[in-house]
Amino acid sequence: MNMEIDCINCQLQQIIRTIKIAEESRWMEIMSDALNLLSEFAKQKNVPAAVSTYMQKYICKRLKCKDPYYHIREKSNIIANNLLSEIKKERTAFSIEDLCLLSAAGNLIDFAVIDSLDDCKSRIMKIFSNRFFINDICKLDKFLRQKKSVLYFTDNSGEIVFDKILIEYIKSHYTIKVYMVINVNPIFNDATKQEIIELGFEDYIDGIIEKNPEFLGFDLDGCHNYFKNYFAKDSFIVSKGMANYECFSTYDVNIPVIEILLAKCPVIANRLEVPINAPVVKLL
Amino acid sequence: MNMEIDCINCQLQQIIRTIKIAEESRWMEIMSDALNLLSEFAKQKNVPAAVSTYMQKYICKRLKCKDPYYHIREKSNIIANNLLSEIKKERTAFSIEDLCLLSAAGNLIDFAVIDSLDDCKSRIMKIFSNRFFINDICKLDKFLRQKKSVLYFTDNSGEIVFDKILIEYIKSHYTIKVYMVINVNPIFNDATKQEIIELGFEDYIDGIIEKNPEFLGFDLDGCHNYFKNYFAKDSFIVSKGMANYECFSTYDVNIPVIEILLAKCPVIANRLEVPINAPVVKLL
Structure with a gap:
C-alpha cells in the first residue's frame, strides 16, 4: 500500500x-x-x-543519536512483562486465539499514543476482553499443522513479550520450526535482536533472521532481497503490526502471510474495513 | 509570538x-x-x-475555490443560533462576565475539532458552567467606562453569534462606540462582513472596519497599516480567539488589548499558563 x-x-x-x-x-x-x-x-x-x-x-x-528510543523500548518491555505477570496470576490456560489476541493488543504499547502505564494496561485489557474483528485463526492453525517453518516478523518492543508466549504455545502444540525476523540495529521503537535474546526467545525458537540494515516493516525490492531464500514452499509468515502489513500487502512473497495487528490508524482500519483499534488476524 | x-x-x-x-x-x-x-x-x-x-x-x-468553508461557516452560525435560543429559554439575565464566557466558549465552534452538533453543544455548556482561568473582566469594564471607542476583532463564524449578545449588552450598559473589525472576503472559517450584516449587527454597532485583503488575525506590518489610524488614545481593543492573540502579543499597538479566547492549543495554553481549553479574558 x-x-x-x-x-x-x-x-x-x-x-x-x-x-x-x-x-x-x-x-x-x-x-x-x-x-x-x-x-x-x-x-x-x-x-x-x-x-x-x-x-x-x-x-x-x-x-547525532543512533538510538533515541532506547529508554522507551526498555520501558515498553517492563510494562509488558508486568502486565503479563498480572494476567497469568488471574488465569493459567490460554487458547491460541487468546494468545494471538494478546499479541495484537500488545501492539498498543506504542509511545506514539500512550504515555502512562495505567492507561496502557487498561486499554490492553479492554482489547483482550474483546474478540477479533477479522478472525482467520483456523487458517493460522492449518499452516502451523501443514508447513515446516514459520517466519515470524516482529514489531514493537513491549509487544514482543506477548509474541513470546504465543511462540511458546506454538512450539509446544505444533511440530514446526519458528524463525524470528528482527532488526539487528535499533530503529524507532521496533524490538531489536538484543531484546529477544534478553527476553529468552532462544530457548524456544529455531533461529533468527536478521534485518540488516534496519527497516520498519521490510523492503523486498531493496536491501532485503536475501529474504527471498527463506520464502520456501513449505514455509509461511506471521506478520505483526502495521508496518509489516503495509509491506506484505504491497510485495508478493509467494508464501502465505498471516497478519496479526491492531488497526491503529484510519488508513489501515479503512483498508481492512474495521473500526479504529480493532484487533485483526487475517490471511493476506 | x-x-x-x-x-x-x-x-x-x-x-x-x-x-x-x-x-x-x-x-x-x-x-x-x-x-x-x-x-x-x-x-x-x-x-x-x-x-x-x-x-x-x-x-x-x-x-480553484475561493471559499471552501462556506457551508461550514453557515452551519456554525445555525448551531450557535440554536444553542443561544436554548440558553435564553432557561435564563433571561446575564452579567457581562457571563456573556464574555459564552463568547469565549463559542470559540469551540471550530470544525477543526468538532464534527457533531450534540458534542459541540455539550462542550460549550460545560465551559459556560465553568469560570475564567484568567479573569480581567474588571479591566474590560474599566475601559468600557473610560474609553470612547472599542475595536472588536472577531474570530470564527458561529462564535460571532455570541459576540453579538455581548455587544448588545455593551451598547445598552455603556456609552461607548463599537466598531467591528472583520474580513470582507472569506478566509478559512473566520466570520465575514456579509455574515455580521445578515446577523443584524448593524442595528447595534457604530461601524465596520474592513480587513481587506483578508487575514487570519491581523498584519500590522504588512497590508493592514491603515489600522493604525484607528488605534487612537481614547480607544481600546477586544480581540477574540487565538489568531488575534498571536498577532496582538507580537505587535505593539499602543492601546490596551483585552483578549477573550479559549486556549485550544498546547502552545497558547502553555504561554498563558492555563490548561488546554481554558477560557481566558486577559489584558495583554
Whole structure:
C-alpha cells in the first residue's frame, strides 16, 4: 500500500516526537529540512513504513543519536512483562486465539499514543476482553499443522513479550520450526535482536533472521532481497503490526502471510474495513 | 509570538482539511507542494496566523475555490443560533462576565475539532458552567467606562453569534462606540462582513472596519497599516480567539488589548499558563 494523505499526519507525529529529543534551539531547523524531505516523498508512490524508515534515519543522523528510543523500548518491555505477570496470576490456560489476541493488543504499547502505564494496561485489557474483528485463526492453525517453518516478523518492543508466549504455545502444540525476523540495529521503537535474546526467545525458537540494515516493516525490492531464500514452499509468515502489513500487502512473497495487528490508524482500519483499534488476524 | 514545533502539527491539520476539499487524485500533489512551502516558513520567524493565512490562500488557489468553508461557516452560525435560543429559554439575565464566557466558549465552534452538533453543544455548556482561568473582566469594564471607542476583532463564524449578545449588552450598559473589525472576503472559517450584516449587527454597532485583503488575525506590518489610524488614545481593543492573540502579543499597538479566547492549543495554553481549553479574558 502507498502513502495516503492521512499517512502524512502520522509521519509528522513521528517526526515531531523524534526531533523533540534534540535541543529546543535546533527543532525548527531540523523540522524545516524534514518537511522538505517529506514533500519529496509525497510526490512519489511509497510504502509509509519505507518513508518512516528513511525519515527516522535522517533525523537520527541530524540528532547525532543512533538510538533515541532506547529508554522507551526498555520501558515498553517492563510494562509488558508486568502486565503479563498480572494476567497469568488471574488465569493459567490460554487458547491460541487468546494468545494471538494478546499479541495484537500488545501492539498498543506504542509511545506514539500512550504515555502512562495505567492507561496502557487498561486499554490492553479492554482489547483482550474483546474478540477479533477479522478472525482467520483456523487458517493460522492449518499452516502451523501443514508447513515446516514459520517466519515470524516482529514489531514493537513491549509487544514482543506477548509474541513470546504465543511462540511458546506454538512450539509446544505444533511440530514446526519458528524463525524470528528482527532488526539487528535499533530503529524507532521496533524490538531489536538484543531484546529477544534478553527476553529468552532462544530457548524456544529455531533461529533468527536478521534485518540488516534496519527497516520498519521490510523492503523486498531493496536491501532485503536475501529474504527471498527463506520464502520456501513449505514455509509461511506471521506478520505483526502495521508496518509489516503495509509491506506484505504491497510485495508478493509467494508464501502465505498471516497478519496479526491492531488497526491503529484510519488508513489501515479503512483498508481492512474495521473500526479504529480493532484487533485483526487475517490471511493476506 | 512565533511559530513553534507544535504549531507545525496544527498547520498540517488545517492543510489536510482544506486539501481534502479537492478531488482525491490531486491530494498528494497539492500536499507535496504545501509541505515544501511549510518547510520554508519553518526556517523563518513567523506568527502562526500569518503562516495559516498564506497556506490557506495558496491551497485555495490550487483548489480553484475561493471559499471552501462556506457551508461550514453557515452551519456554525445555525448551531450557535440554536444553542443561544436554548440558553435564553432557561435564563433571561446575564452579567457581562457571563456573556464574555459564552463568547469565549463559542470559540469551540471550530470544525477543526468538532464534527457533531450534540458534542459541540455539550462542550460549550460545560465551559459556560465553568469560570475564567484568567479573569480581567474588571479591566474590560474599566475601559468600557473610560474609553470612547472599542475595536472588536472577531474570530470564527458561529462564535460571532455570541459576540453579538455581548455587544448588545455593551451598547445598552455603556456609552461607548463599537466598531467591528472583520474580513470582507472569506478566509478559512473566520466570520465575514456579509455574515455580521445578515446577523443584524448593524442595528447595534457604530461601524465596520474592513480587513481587506483578508487575514487570519491581523498584519500590522504588512497590508493592514491603515489600522493604525484607528488605534487612537481614547480607544481600546477586544480581540477574540487565538489568531488575534498571536498577532496582538507580537505587535505593539499602543492601546490596551483585552483578549477573550479559549486556549485550544498546547502552545497558547502553555504561554498563558492555563490548561488546554481554558477560557481566558486577559489584558495583554
